[in-house]
Amino acid sequence: MRARQGLALTLIVSAMALTGACADDKNPEAEAETGSTTSAHPATSTPTPSWDGKEDQEDAMRRATRALDAVQSDGASRVDEGMESLARGLNKTFTGEGDRPYTFDVACQAPDRRSLTLTLARGEAESEWEVTCGDREADQFNIPAGGRFTAKITQAGQHADGLVLWRLNTVTAHDVDGCKDDIKGCEN
Structure with missing residues (x-):
């Protein structure tokens, strides 16, 4: 199906x-x-793909929600969630309080194939991650409890159609897969 x-x-x-x-x-x-030298449509580079209306945007929101649902563990507890347009980008700081680890889940949808750079930062530590729009599963990042952290996606430009849905969940320690800290990294 x-x-x-x-x-x-x-x-x-x-x-x-x-x-x-x-x-x-x-x-x-x-x-x-x-021999006309003027044009009603000035020459531009390739036009930015766009959605034709509200229905396309609603479909994109449903796809992004399904992508977020696909990675959410059973033991997760939602702390915060939101949506931003690609034109606006994302710049959000979270408290990171408590004693349970977090997952920061991100799903992107756009009318064309595109990748975004997500920057996660806490204190002096910073990491960049590629997020591909249109994936069936959201990208999930593990963040340990222990202080404020920031998630940022740079604005894609005022005419860029698309959206980013994100969720911040607390999870149990056994629900953390792979690296326990995607901000500092685990390559050490």
Whole structure:
């Protein structure tokens, strides 16, 4: 069933891209023949892909929510959650209090394939992570309790369509997979 949904989504996006390309192509040969030096549409680089309306955004929110749900452990307890547009980015500081470790889960959706850089920082320690938009599972980062930390995704530009959903959960120690501190890292 998921393969069919993925195929259907791919076909819809491809059809929209082809239709959009045809619709924007006015007769460039006729403009060249008339010698016109001005244009109603100034020359730009490749247009930024965008969503056509509210329905596309709602679908993206549902996909991002499913991606977040896919990585949430049974023992997780939600502390905070939110959504930001790619145009606005994310810059949020969390208290990190208590004695249970945290997971910071991030899911991104955009009308085109794109990657974002998530920066996690606490004190002098800082790490950067690549978050790919459109993944079926959210990216999950382990953060130990013990003080304030910041999560930041740089603004993608005012015309960038897309969204980032995030969740901060506390988890039990046995729910922490892999590195116990994705801010400091575990390569030492």
